[in-house]
Amino acid sequence: MSRVCELTGKGPMTGNNVSHAKNRTKRRFLPNLNDVTLASDVLGRSFKFRISAAALRTIDHRGGFDAFLAKAKDSELSANALKVKKDIAKAQAE
Template sequence: MSRRCELTGKGALVGNNVSHANNKSKRRFLPNLNDVTLMSETLGRSVKLRISAHALRSVDHRGGLDAFLAKAKDDELSPRARDLKKEIAKAVAAN
């Protein structure tokens, strides 16, 4: 399982641990990923995703999963999220 947000594409970054004596050693900065279940209003079902805490706040700010995916760029989304976005778009077009 990769350490990458399924909605924003946020992943691990690389940097240095710097000691008091200015010795440097490599380290990784990992994103704050959470396993969450979000409800899709148009599909009428819940979806399990692994997203960052920042993405969870963005989903709430935009008014839910459907609104977030409608505005999201396809290249940032995971393949599962991309399929979900297409499924939601089809359901909206049908109604």
Template sequence: MSRVCELTGKGPMSGNNVSHAQNKTRRRFLPNLNDVSLMSETLGRTFKLRISAAALRTVDHRGGLDAFMDKAKAEELSPGAQKIKREIEKARANA
């Protein structure tokens, strides 16, 4: 399973471990990913996603999954999240 946020596309970064003696060795900074279930008010169902803690705060700040998907760029979303975005847009168009 890849270590990439499904909503923001945030993935591992690389950098250095720096010791007191200034020895530098390469390391990876992994995103803080969590398995969460988010509710869509438009569709009336929940979706299980693997997202970063920062993305979860953003979803709460914007007012839920539907509001987040309205502003999200499709290129940043995972294929599963793109499908959710299309379903939400389709449901709103029909309503």
């Protein structure tokens, strides 16, 4: 399972462990991913995603899942999230 947020595209970063003697060894900083179920008000159903904790806070800040997807860039979304975004846009147009 890939370690990438489905809504923001946030993935692992690289850096160094630095010892007291300033020895540097490579390491990875992994995003804080959680399995969550997000409800869409427009479609009236829920969707499961693997998203970062920062993305979950952003969803609350923007006023819900539908509002977050409306502002989200298509290049950052996973294929599953992109399909949900298009379904929501189609339902709002009707």
